[in-house]
Amino acid sequence: MRIENPATAPHIHYHENTKVVMGDAILPMAAIYAMCFYYYGPRVLLLLVTSVFSSVAADVLCTLISGKRVNARDYSAIVTGMIIPLMMPASIPFHIAAIAAVFGITIVKHPFGGVGNNVFNPAAAGVAFAIVCFPVRMFTYPMPLETLPVFPDETLLQVSSPAFTLQLGGVPNYDFVDMSLGNFPGPMGATNILVILACLLYLVLRGAVRWEMPVAYLAVFAALCWAFPRDNMNAAQNILYDMMSGTVLFGGAFMLTDPVTTPQRAWAKAAYAALAGAAVFLFRRYSRYEEEFVFVLLIMNATVWGFDMVGERIAGIFRRKKFETLDDKKVQKKQ
Amino acid sequence: MSIFSNGIVLAQHKEPAFSRPLVCFTNPQTETLSLDRPPVRDIAGLSADDIVEIARAAQIVDERDGKLLHRKLMRVKGRGVAVVVDAIDDEPYVSSKINPLLKLREETAGGIGLCEKAAGTDNVFIMAYKNIGDLETRIPGSIEGYKISRLRGGYPARPQSSLLNIGQGRRLTVGVGAVIHLYRAVMQNKRQSTVFITVAGNCVANSMNMEVSIGMTIQQILDRCGLVDEPTRIVCGGPMTGIAIMDTDRTLVTYTTRAILVIRDSRRESGYNCIGCGRCARVCPMGLSPMYIRRFAQTQYYANLRRFDAHLCVECGTCSYICPSRLEVSRDVARAKAYSLRNIVGAQAQEVDELED
Numbered sequence: 001m002r003i004e005n006p007a008t009a010p011h012i013h014y015h016e017n018t019k020v021v022m023g024d025a026i027l028p029m030a031a032i033y034a035m036c037f038y039y040y041g042p043r044v045l046l047l048l049v050t051s052v053f054s055s056v057a058a059d060v061l062c063t064l065i066s067g068k069r070v071n072a073r074d075y076s077a078i079v080t081g082m083i084i085p086l087m088m089p090a091s092i093p094f095h096i097a098a099i100a101a102v103f104g105i106t107i108v109k110h111p112f113g114g115v116g117n118n119v120f121n122p123a124a125a126g127v128a129f130a131i132v133c134f135p136v137r138m139f140t141y142p143m144p145l146e147t148l149p150v151f152p153d154e155t156l157l158q159v160s161s162p163a164f165t166l167q168l169g170g171v172p173n174y175d176f177v178d179m180s181l182g183n184f185p186g187p188m189g190a191t192n193i194l195v196i197l198a199c200l201l202y203l204v205l206r207g208a209v210r211w212e213m214p215v216a217y218l219a220v221f222a223a224l225c226w227a228f229p230r231d232n233m234n235a236a237q238n239i240l241y242d243m244m245s246g247t248v249l250f251g252g253a254f255m256l257t258d259p260v261t262t263p264q265r266a267w268a269k270a271a272y273a274a275l276a277g278a279a280v281f282l283f284r285r286y287s288r289y290e291e292e293f294v295f296v297l298l299i300m301n302a303t304v305w306g307f308d309m310v311g312e313r314i315a316g317i318f319r320r321k322k323f324e325t326l327d328d329k330k331v332q333k334k335q
Numbered sequence: 336m337s338i339f340s341n342g343i344v345l346a347q348h349k350e351p352a353f354s355r356p357l358v359c360f361t362n363p364q365t366e367t368l369s370l371d372r373p374p375v376r377d378i379a380g381l382s383a384d385d386i387v388e389i390a391r392a393a394q395i396v397d398e399r400d401g402k403l404l405h406r407k408l409m410r411v412k413g414r415g416v417a418v419v420v421d422a423i424d425d426e427p428y429v430s431s432k433i434n435p436l437l438k439l440r441e442e443t444a445g446g447i448g449l450c451e452k453a454a455g456t457d458n459v460f461i462m463a464y465k466n467i468g469d470l471e472t473r474i475p476g477s478i479e480g481y482k483i484s485r486l487r488g489g490y491p492a493r494p495q496s497s498l499l500n501i502g503q504g505r506r507l508t509v510g511v512g513a514v515i516h517l518y519r520a521v522m523q524n525k526r527q528s529t530v531f532i533t534v535a536g537n538c539v540a541n542s543m544n545m546e547v548s549i550g551m552t553i554q555q556i557l558d559r560c561g562l563v564d565e566p567t568r569i570v571c572g573g574p575m576t577g578i579a580i581m582d583t584d585r586t587l588v589t590y591t592t593r594a595i596l597v598i599r600d601s602r603r604e605s606g607y608n609c610i611g612c613g614r615c616a617r618v619c620p621m622g623l624s625p626m627y628i629r630r631f632a633q634t635q636y637y638a639n640l641r642r643f644d645a646h647l648c649v650e651c652g653t654c655s656y657i658c659p660s661r662l663e664v665s666r667d668v669a670r671a672k673a674y675s676l677r678n679i680v681g682a683q684a685q686e687v688d689e690l691e692d
Contacts, residue, residue: 001554003569006579008666010652011570011598012345012427018607018659071606116608116660210613264613264624265338312624312643315338319622319644322339 022075024208025254028199029082035182035192040090041147044188047085050094055081055101062110076115076260080104083123083254086189087247087294088130089141091152096134100126120301121261124251124294131291139164139290141185161186162245163290171233172241179244187291190250193243200253209257212270217252218243220277228285248280251293261301268311276300338622342489343653345427345575347467352535352542353430354471357438360559362548365528374524378448383412386453386521393520395527396590398432399510404517407507413455417506420447420461420514422483425492426573428535429594432511433463434544435531436478439515444479446514449521454507460484464492490575491620491651530590532556536597538564547588553595554583562597570596575652607660615654615664621647625654625664632671640675648672 036044059077063070084100085092104126109118131138140158142148148156162172162184174184182192190196203209222239229238243249256262256276263272276296283292370392375381390405397404399421420443422432436443447459463474465485477483486492516527528548535542540561547556553569570577571592580586615625623644631639640646648668655665 001557001566001569001583003566003579003581003583006581007568008579008655008663009570009572009577010575010656010665011568011577011579011596011600012574012656013661014657014659016659017661018610021610021612021659069606074607076610114608116610259610259612262611262613264611264616264626266617269613308627312627315622315624316642316644318338319647323647 019073019075021208021259022079024203024206025079026075026082028202029079029086029189029254031199032086032189032192032195033082035195036086036090036188039144039182040142040188043148043150044085044090046150047088047090047092047094047097048082051085051097051101052078052081054098055084055105058102058105059109062106063114066110066114068114074115077105080109080123080126083189084126086250086254087123087127087187087291088138089158089185090148090188091140091142091156091158092137096130096137099133100130102126103129116260118260119304120298121255121258124255124297124301128294128298131289131294135289141187143185144183144191159185161290162241163284166230166241166245166284167290169230169232171237172245176240176244179240184245186245187247187250190247193249196249196253200249203253203257209253210266210269212266213257213262213273214252215273216270217256217273217277218249220274221248221281224278224281230285242281242284246284247291247293248284251280251297252276255293255297256300261304263304263307263311265308265311265315267314268307272300272304272307275303340618340620340622340653342491342620343618343657344466344489345656347469348427348535349424349430349467350469350471352428352533352544353434355543357434357531358543358545360545360547360556361529362551365548365550368526368528369524370520370526372524375521378445378452378521381449381452381521383408383453383455386449386517387412389520390517393516393526395513395516395520397510397513398530398591398593399508399513401591404509404513407509408450408453411454411505411507413453414505415456415458416454417458417460418447418450418454418456419506419508420450420459420481421508421510422461422463423486423492425464425486425490426575426594428596429533429573431531431533431544431593433474434533435515435546436461436463436511437472437474438544440478442515442518443511444481445522446516446518447481449517450507450509450514462486491649491653527590530588530592532588532592533594534560534597535594536566536570538562538566538597538599549588549590551588552584553580553586553588556588556595557583557597564599566597566599568596568598568600570594570598574598575656576650605661607662609658609660609662612659614657614659618653618657620651620653621649623648623668625668628671629662629664629667632667632674637674637678640671645671645675 056077060070081101085097104122108120108125109122112118141161142158165172178184180193200214204211225239225242226235229235263269279296283296387405387408390408395404422436424430424433459481461481461483463483463485465487512531519525529546530549531546533544540563568579570579572578573594574596628643628645650669652665655663658664
């Protein structure tokens with residue numbers, strides 16, 4: 001009997017493949033889209049389709065141009081396309097979502113070598129590009145619980161978000177129950193605080209996200225808010241308002257934990273997330289934009305290599321220590 | 336926080352081969368092979384030197400590592416080091432050490448007695464694997480007065496067992512097959528002409544443990560066990576570390592063959608890139624970072640292989656098993672290891688290898 005093309009060991013594999021890993025990001029975001037549908041009506045689904053379609057089309061095109069084979073089971077472009085509208089107001093024109101997705105894929109993902117090799121998070125880069133190019137569109141939000149027209153005109157009531165109020169030095173006039181349910185103006189995915197927390201729990205329990213990352217990130221952010229509260233509110237208020245307004249939680253759950261652009265080892269991940277938490281705190285307090293998370297993430301992404309090298313150096317010390325002691329015992333025995 | 340993983344838990348699939356009786360399937364011509372000396376009547380009268388001499392004459396090879404048993408015995412002769420009998424079948428499907436241990440108890444116990452005598456000790460450990468959930472027969476606590484220690488932890492069990500604190504320094508580690516062949520050589524005057532193997536997999540009609548002659552073709556053994564399906568993969572060795580073979584008529588059973596797996600599986604998924612999830616670093620029993628070693632090997636950044644300790648790889652295949660992108664991480668890391676050893680340690684590599692016993 002002859003067998004052609006024998007494969008190398010091992011001959012059994014763990015049942016989870018990349019499709020499952022990407023599905024673990026897609027499924028919780030589908031839940032968030034359901035909440036957005038409830039608050040803003042069917043327009044969010046059109047936004048979703050626009051963004052995912054442009055991102056997948058750009059991905060396929062770039063793959064073909066670079067001469068690789070298109071892998072239909074690679075869902076990473078879908079994840080990018082799903083994240084981008086969630087960081088935007090529900091009334092955003094379709095072309096801005098499409099431009100952000102195409103920018104993220106063509107400029108930030110593929111020049112570095114496509115999926116797995118990108119240094120920067122493509123979704124964050126796309127949203128940052130949109131913020132820089134269309135700041136007014138990006139920072140005026142429709143009120144929730146009003147069904148949006150597909151093409152909103154000038155008469156649509158658009159307001160600023162609590163993050164803007166905080167940045168001006170005021171206190172938002174939304175109570176915490178409304179805010180945790182998502183019933184306040186803001187980026188359409190990032191406002192559903194309870195759903196995001198549930199998604200984060202799902203991701204951690206599924207093993208898609210190491211628990212060290214969100215814990216370190218949120219703990220450092222909360223500790224800094226508690227230690228240095230804003231002038232006109234107490235520490236507890238400051239922690240809650242700062243966490244709930246803006247994209248701090250959403251980004252921490254879905255973008256900071258992206259496996260491609262995080263360090264490898266658990267403690268390197270924790271240190272990376274802690275530094276990101278501190279940076280988000282500083283940017284929230286001192287930057288000129290009210291949405292700072294994507295810029296923090298892009299800066300932090302550039303440091304991943306350093307975290308990994310230091311992490312490996314520490315791991316190397318542990319390894320050497322273990323084997324040195326064994327060798328010493330052998331030498332002692334010989335003598 | 337330890338960087339060394341405790342191994343991964345694998346579904347063992349050892350049944351039904353584990354509980355079935357050991358089948359003898361030998362070449363009749365090899366049964367008459369015997370030593371040029373009379374069989375020993377009185378074990379108590381044997382000296383350690385005699386045992387080593389018989390092992391040399393019988394050409395017994397330890398199936399664990401392919402080394403000659405008499406060399407291993409010579410190295411520890413009369414030193415009073417601990418004897419570790421390896422019945423750890425930590426890979427799924429394989430039970431070719433633990434099964435003869437349980438089915439041929441007298442011969443195993445007699446062989447262990449001879450090893451004890453050669454090493455000059457009464458400090459014997461029989462190591463069996465703990466995490467086998469699906470067995471129909473229980474592994475007893477002791478056989479013929481020798482206690483069986485159960486090794487905890489996931490796959491791979493071997494680096495953990497070699498770090499176990501069984502006396503300091505040297506010890507004699509032998510496989511069950513070598514122990515049985517030593518007993519036969521002493522008591523029945525037989526040369527080693529057989530090995531114990533497991534035949535299993537989802538294409539095999541009768542999964543079982545067999546004692547087969549060395550030099551048989553794989554095809555003969557598959558004919559004996561029967562196939563129920565057209566296999567896509569035939570593996571010599573365990574599913575984690577074994578070698579897939581191309582031609583069953585021209586592949587022979589050797590001293591170190593432990594198992595033959597005949598598997599039909601779906602097409603290997605390919606075309607994914609590494610997504611940097613870090614699972615390989617999490618499961619590596621030696622605390623390496625397979626992803627970076629692989630990347631440095633691919634980009635020919637060889638200077639970093641030393642810094643990342645590529646030479647410590649034990650080639651257990653855990654990283655490839657866990658990889659969600661189905662990359663051949665283990666193969667690439669093994670190549671990097673070979674390169675690293677060749678360039679950095681050079682000729683000392685062999686010496687280090689021998690020191691570890």
